[in-house]
Amino acid sequence: MRSPIKTVIGLVLTAVMLFPVYWMINVSFTRDQDMRADPPHLFPVDGTLEGYRAVLDQQLPYLGTSLLVGLGTVALTVVLAAPAGYALAKLRPVGGGALSFVLLIAQMIPGIIMAMGFYAIYLNLGVLNSIPGLILADSTIAVPFGVLIFTAFMSGIPDELTQAAVVDGAGRLRTFWSVVLPVSRNSIVTVSLFAFLWAWSDFIFASTLDGGGDHRPITLGIYQYIGNNNQQWNAIMATAVVASIPATILLIIAQRYVAAGVTAGAIKD
Amino acid sequence: MTLYLLAFYAYPLYRNIELSLRTYTVRSFVQGGAPFAGLDNYGKILSDPTFGPALLHTVVFTGASLAFQFTIGMALAVFFHQHFPLSGTLRALFLVPWLLPLIVSASTWSWMLNSEAGVVNAALGVVGVEPVNWLTSPQWSLVSVIIANVWIGIPFNLVVLYSGLQGIPGTLYEAASLDGATGWQRFWRITFPMLRPVSAITLLLGLIYTLKVFDIIWIMTRGGPTDSSTTFATWSYRLGFGNLLPAFGPGAAVGNLLIVMALIFGLIYIRIQRRQQA
Known part of the structure; x- marks a missing residue:
């Protein structure tokens, strides 16, 4: 295998491994009404800072x-x-x-x-x-x-x-x-x-x-x-x-x- | 022996004796005001209907976690050992799950595995699989906590096995290539045998850590539903702290069973390490 291909495989593996971390960040910006959307939003479109406001408050x-x-x-x-x-x-x-x-x-x-x-x-x-x-x-x-x-x-x-x-x-x-x-x-x-x-x-x-x-x-x-x-x-x-x-x-x-x-x-x- | 030596050598020792006493004081504390109960607590534990399932779950949880963590960790270590652009950075990123607070990982997985709104069921739905009640059905709850625990344990296996790979002389591989060995042969004939000492230690440490796992299971399922994911560690916690009327005696008895299990493997670990140093 050539090196660039390995790098691509490595990137994919890392992305799979870190998906839960990404998901945590994504959900932290998701609005309450989108929380149970089906299918779930992969990106926090119409994101909210409500979650972080709650952190600051409480x-x-x-x-x-x-x-x-x-x-x-x-x-x-x-x-x-x-x-x-x-x-x-x-x-x-x-x-x-x-x-x-x-x-x-x-x-x-x-x-x-x-x-x-x-x-x-x-x-x-x-x-x-x-x-x-x-x-x-x-x-x-x-x-x-x-x-x-x-x-x-x-x-x-x-x-x-x-x-x-x-x-x-x-x-x-x-x-x-x-x-x-x-x-x-x-x-x-x-x-x-x-x-x-x-x-x-x-x-x-x-x-x-x-x-x-x-x-x-x-x-x-x-x-x-x-x-x-x-x-x-x-x-x-x-x-x-x-x-x-x-x-x-x-x-x-x-x-x-x-x-x-x-x-x-x-x-x- | 100077005074200084005594102070700084004896103090940690004293501290450890104190600690070892502390684990013991659970029983003496509980029985301090109560009549001496002998082995009653242990008898109670053994005849408890939770004992069988808890033992089974502890064994399954530990065995399955180790098997997957080790296999995946080994595959990744071999892959990253090939040194390609970015391999160092990506390998470092793999450490993230291991460094996150367990409650963070556990709650993230809880939401991902949520029956109605979880991303895992959504992904399964795309390929036509019916939604699974990961955390709320007795047949899947243990699988769910194992998945989360494997995810958390992969980095440790990866890092330790990777450092073991670095200890294998490159000349071995060069010689094998000259003899026309394929990649698969190189792994089974060189990498695997050369890594055996490191593998043994990785697995044993993994075993000792996995027996202790409490946070993940407790946060994700609390050992439920109906004990379907209860292990010795969560059972002990539930007995001691989970009810309004704490049953410290039986809780400590379960804990002490757990410590005996950990110690047996701990002693094996120390033996192996000694033999390798000799």
Whole structure:
């Protein structure tokens, strides 16, 4: 096959794969009275911004909460995972192997089980429906992944580099802060990206731990729309489009980090 | 061992022990005020009429999702490995379904599969197929959630298998071409055997992720109608949070069955990975 033909096939395959995404955007602009047209309109002719107006009117607080939870989760994850990764990679603590093992297993625990555990604890502590509680729960999705990424990356830092710092009189903390962290920038970006995305997309923790609070994240905003009897699909899909923005931005500006993160869990060089 | 080491090594460990305890506290929490129930919850679960269907659906959902995700992902990986103009950009676009929040994908599919106004039934109508009640009929609801889940899982398989393909030396293919091997032979004789380790890991990770799938099913069908798409994950959620009177004990029992299943495959995964590194 010649290259241009392959490109055409590739374009067709991509179009098929991304059709649901296109459909989401299309429906978000469709007027209520055209929603049940037969056949459905393939393009939003006579489009409307009603859906997006509903987002502006009703969903902004949810978006704010999601943003806050996402950023909080990123901060907490990096603060916990980066030093842990450093310790595992360079300081060779007793039981380090066992810890890596536990971290791998931790990634495999179904979210529903964690949600029940957190629910029981939060109920006792009275921190249900709070943003810090949700951040803490969301960080458990990302911390094991983060530690594994940091360990893998920091093992690759040459020992000469850290030893040189020690010779210059830097303590472990200073070595970590001034030498290890700056050269680990790429892995920090990768971990932050995924921590944010997972926290932003989380539904199971949000619905169990934050179902009745004043500050609910955007995933619950969409879920509530779906649960309404008069389902306004342009508003639902408009919210979905807005909720997809972070993923899209990440893909555009940080594509190589994303691909690195997907494969990092599965394959080690 | 410095204090620093202790703080930053012990804290995550402590955290993980705490987490592992947390999953356990479900039972201790529920039974804290209640009399010790032993294995009663497990007995209740096993004799529940939902158990059989839920087990069957979990197996079918996981098996079918994996088979399609892997096959399609593999085909796409081989296709994109040929490097043609735009292949890198298009491959990146394939990541989109995997990055979208699950609730976004699930609600989009819900509307696409809507019986009266969905675009899928409209397209089927064009080729003369009667409209299907995708989400509201017991015989199609499981198929619907599998379709959506396959769509979400393809990118992961594509990316991992693609990176595996990059590890196969090009000289192998050159030698095969000299020997007159066809494209099909090259795939079965070189690509497939060389990818076996990566494939094993992709499938196992896929298995562990798919067992956990909850959001998609819950949002699209809530496990219904009449349990026709209930898996262990949604059953556990419904027991714990879906009713006015939460049944945490049985819910946690189902969850713990699920975790045992995930752990068995998790241990196999770690074994395979260790063996490959050795």
